[in-house]
Amino acid sequence: MHITEFQEELLKKAVDAGFKEAEAYYERSESFQCMIFEGEIDSYETSEDSGLGLRGLYNGKMGYAYTEKIDEDSIPFLIESAKANAEVLDEDDGSNIFEGSKEYANHAFYSEELAKIQIQEKIELIKSIEKKVLAYDPRIVTLNYCVLQDFSGDRMLANNKGLSLKEKKNGLVIFISTVVKNGEEMKTGSFIKLTRDFGSLDADKIAKEAAEEALSNLGEQSIPAGKYTIIMRHDAAASLLATFTPIFSAENTQKDQSLLKGKVGVKVASDVLTLLDDPFHPDAVAGSNFDGEGVATKTHAIVSNGILETLLHNRKTARLDGVETTGHAHKASYKSTLTITPLNMFIAPGEKSKADLMASIADGVLITNLSGLHSGTNTISGDFSVAATGFHIKDGKISTPVKQMTIAGNFFDFINDIEEIGSDLNFLPGGYGSPSLRVKELSVTVD
Amino acid sequence: MIKQSIIENVIEAALSTGGDFSEVFIEDKYVNRLELQSGKLEKSISGRDFGIGIRIFSGLQSIYTYTTDFSEEGLLLAAKRAAHAIKGGANGTIHPLRKEAFNPIHQIAQMPRTVKHARKVEFMRKANEIARNYDERIRQVGLRYIDEEQHVLIANSEGKFVEDTRVHSRLSIQATASDGVEMQTGFYGPGAHAGFEFIENLDLEHYAGEAARIAITMLGADECPSGKFPVIIDNEFGGVIFHEACGHGLEATSVAKNNSVFANRIGEKVAPDIVTYIDDGTLPNEWGSLNVDDEGEKTRKNVLIENGILKGYLIDKFNARRMNAEATGSSRRESYRFNPTSRMTNTYIAPGTSTPEEIIASTENGLYAKYMGGGSVNPATGDYNFAVSEAYLVKNGKIDRPVRGATLIGNGAKTLQLVDKVGNNLAHGAGMCGSISGSLPVNVGQPMIRISEITVGGTKGE
Incomplete structure (x- = not known):
């Protein structure tokens, strides 16, 4: 059954079954992934899949259901399930289906050029990267991951209020994890890059960066535990920011799950901090022209010079707070209910290089990687205590790598303690970005 | 789910270019997820996942x-x-499909799909009341209920043809406590490879009460000091430390390519005599259990470390080739979207002889980790990290005051050597484990154990 026919019939039957309003959200994607091990293709994966979610207003309540089996039989399953799910909800929370924004941006998240690249060409690139990394230095033992993945997909949102939106996206990711050894000391370093510009991928440059990232971790030394001035490298800073974005969600402030409740217009961070969300940022690759409810997206300043300008809203939270939606309704997939997340949230860059940020630090720590973020952080209290990789900064310069560390602090203090912001803005594949940050202090413990 | 003749044609087409083995995995899964927040049922979604994975x-x-x-x-x-990815070579041999029957180990009394949502919500509300009533400082309680009914059909060119139904039920409770200034949370998430009978028989007073108690305890807690201490880790979910610190390093995923500190060390002493580490997918109705793995192999009890000696690894069919070893019924995938690989099921440290009281009494100065949070590991180096959700200082053989923000870091192979007490109170806890073949239900388990020294990272400093 063709998808547009299926959507039309589903919406019609849903209305016949008593749904006042209904929306069909469809996604289709294709992917290719290839992992190289010692010059050979170790694993090769392709996929083509699709699924559809129904969201509908039944007796004033919003019911949800989804299926990956798109055939005639699934229509009654979707309608009956969505009805049962609506019926069990406690109350009419005032949600409804959106009739559409006046205007939508027309930003492209799809590259025709990328779509034309042949599988063979991609395999050759990733093979040559592996070869170049292995040849880079005798201390490189192996690559425990050397993966190229590309994806393309489209999503369609249609509802019985006449809204019909479509968007295409694609992208390509390279992920490398290099294992290095010197005597008994074993370290790893990882490299990840998401792009739509295949031509920009230079095997020599990638191999050098991947190899250096791992090699730089050799020669670790211990340093005394204590409070240190911190340089948080751009990628570590972006991953910390990504972990704590739930604090900016109005859904969480409304449920007493965020300490930013009642703080709009109040200073919550250092004067130097400006936090933006730009769905169309050219460096971010991720992004979208419409959100999970079909609202047109746009750029927002979340924090300007330390002042909280707005929370992230969908239509429901905006109505409860008496403001306009910010277009941050998020549907992770057709399987998901609506949540709130930023699109490409990033810290606005400053002017100094990472080296300049470090120059005046007599005794500090440069953090290059954080792990255990899913477990060592509490987005409600803001507390974090996570494992970290990094370097000792001595007399304004990187001295040696430090043994496995933990860094501990509180995110609300952290954003107040940012002293300077670097110029090296970089985005993670998930769409979160940051330049390197100089932070007053964090507790560091060394293994 | 799909006609046998079509499956046969797919197996054949997959081998048409020179592959030597092909497999079809068909999945049809019904899911229900409900969420109760602030005493209100706010989210309810149902769905059907359906897809086919083909492997060559x-x-x-x-x-x-x-x-x-x-x-x-x-x-x-x-x-x-x-x-198309394979170039040349002779076509692999195809054996006719033979349907394999087995007696399911994990009996399901009540299929969740036959239970009305309202009945599920009743139990969520009960748990909500218990947690709310625990203390007036409990400001928010979040309940998540999930049930899944997964039907799989696995067939391969060696003639295997197995069908299985897996049913999972879980109720997670998160309590948030606040004194007006700070907020702390407590979590408990019991789950089983079982039907709705699991939810009906759940001791809600215990689980919801504990989630609330942890939040309240942490609210008044001091900041955790940093340093190297003996660490006592309590039973049940405490086993997550060995899941990360050594379980992942015993998976063929890292062993086959020598990316693990445990590679090529069978027969070597890797831990003190008191340590025996087991992965057992046959434990009746446990969260990480299966009748057959995702390659259709029967699950079994795999002894990984016995009295400190490395005995075995968790091996899937593909890595078995590189390792020249037998598969161990350990191949798993989140769904048809994932190429399966070796993963843990229910992994635990076997019980020893010490009583929990003895272990605490014999610890002069240390940290007692009553409930562990999650963690992660770098399998290549074995470096791990964990969050402790409920921790106490131990002073002169007695449990002293609670502390918050404790993180444990170290190296798996080294920590394993430092286990100096193993208790007699083995218990299992449910968790989700994320790795290359997706997010899977696993149990982690252990009795109370003590490690003579772990680096503890805290906010308070030394």
Whole structure:
């Protein structure tokens, strides 16, 4: 059954079954992934899949259901399930289906050029990267991951209020994890890059960066535990920011799950901090022209010079707070209910290089990687205590790598303690970005 | 789910370019998820996941493709698209499919799909009341209920043809406490490979009460000091430390390519005599249990470390080739979207002889980790990290005051050598484990154990 026919019939039957309003959200994607091990293709994966979610207003309540089996039989399953799910909800929370924004941006998240690249060409690139990394230095033992993945997909949102939106996206990711050894000391370093510009991928440059990232971790030394001035490298800073974005969600402030409740217009961070969300940022690759409810997206300043300008809203939270939606309704997939997340949230860059940020630090720590973020952080209290990789900064310069560390602090203090912001803005594949940050202090413990 | 003749054609098409093994994995899964927040049922969603994964081996190359297109034409196209990755070679042998019957170990009394949502919500509300009533400082309680009914059909060119139904039920409770200034949370998430009977028989007073108690305890807690201390880790979910610190390093995923500190060390002493580490997918109705793994192999009890000696690894069919070893019934995948690989099921430290009281009484100065949070590990180096959700200082053989923000870091192989007490109170806890073949239900377990020294990272400093 063709998808547009299926959507039309589903919406019609849903209305016949008593749904006042209904929306069909469809996604289709294709992917290719290839992992190289010692010059050979170790694993090769392709996929083509699709699924559809129904969201509908039944007796004033919003019911949800989804299926990956798109055939005639699934229509009654979707309608009956969505009805049962609506019926069990406690109350009419005032949600409804959106009739559409006046205007939508027309930003492209799809590259025709990328779509034309042949599988063979991609395999050759990733093979040559592996070869170049292995040849880079005798201390490189192996690559425990050397993966190229590309994806393309489209999503369609249609509802019985006449809204019909479509968007295409694609992208390509390279992920490398290099294992290095010197005597008994074993370290790893990882490299990840998401792009739509295949031509920009230079095997020599990638191999050098991947190899250096791992090699730089050799020669670790211990340093005394204590409070240190911190340089948080751009990628570590972006991953910390990504972990704590739930604090900016109005859904969480409304449920007493965020300490930013009642703080709009109040200073919550250092004067130097400006936090933006730009769905169309050219460096971010991720992004979208419409959100999970079909609202047109746009750029927002979340924090300007330390002042909280707005929370992230969908239509429901905006109505409860008496403001306009910010277009941050998020549907992770057709399987998901609506949540709130930023699109490409990033810290606005400053002017100094990472080296300049470090120059005046007599005794500090440069953090290059954080792990255990899913477990060592509490987005409600803001507390974090996570494992970290990094370097000792001595007399304004990187001295040696430090043994496995933990860094501990509180995110609300952290954003107040940012002293300077670097110029090296970089985005993670998930769409979160940051330049390197100089932070007053964090507790560091060394293994 | 799909006609046998179509499956046979797909297996054949997958081998048409020189592959030596092919497999079809069909999944049809019904899911219900409900969420109660602030005493209100706010979210309820149902769905059906349906798709097919096709896998081909050609020597040490593994090819995987998946699709949601279940037409014969779509499936053959997918098989050919995958086969296209192999160049030349003789066609593999195809054995006729023989249906394998087995007696399911994990009996399901009440299929969740036959239970009305309202009945599920009743138990969520009860748990909510218990947690709310625990203390007036409990400001927010979040309940998540999930049930899944997964039907799988696994067939391969060696003639295997197995069907299985897996049912999972879980109720997670998160309590948030606040004194007006700060907020702390407590969590408990019991789950089982079982039907709705698991929810009906759940001791809600215990689980919801504990979630609330942890939040309240942490609210008044001091900041955790940093340093190197003996650490006592309590039973049940405490086993997460060995899941990360050593379980992942025993998976063929890292062993086969020598990316693990445990590679090529069978027969070596890797831990003190008191440590025996087991992965057992047959424990009746446990969260990480299965009748057959995702390659259709029966699950079994795999002894990984026995009295400190490394005995075995967790091995899937593909890595078995590189390792020249037998598969161990340990191959798992989140769904048809994942190429399966060796993963843990229910992994635990076997009980020892010390009583918990003895272990605490014999610790002069240390940290007692009553409930562990999650953690992660770098399998290549064995470096791990964990959050402790409820921790106390131990002073002169007695549990002293609670502390918050404790993180444990170290190296798995080294920490394993430092286990100096193993208690007699083995218990298992449910968790989700994320790795290359997706997010899977696993149990972690242990009795109370003590490690003579771990680096503790805290906010307070030394």
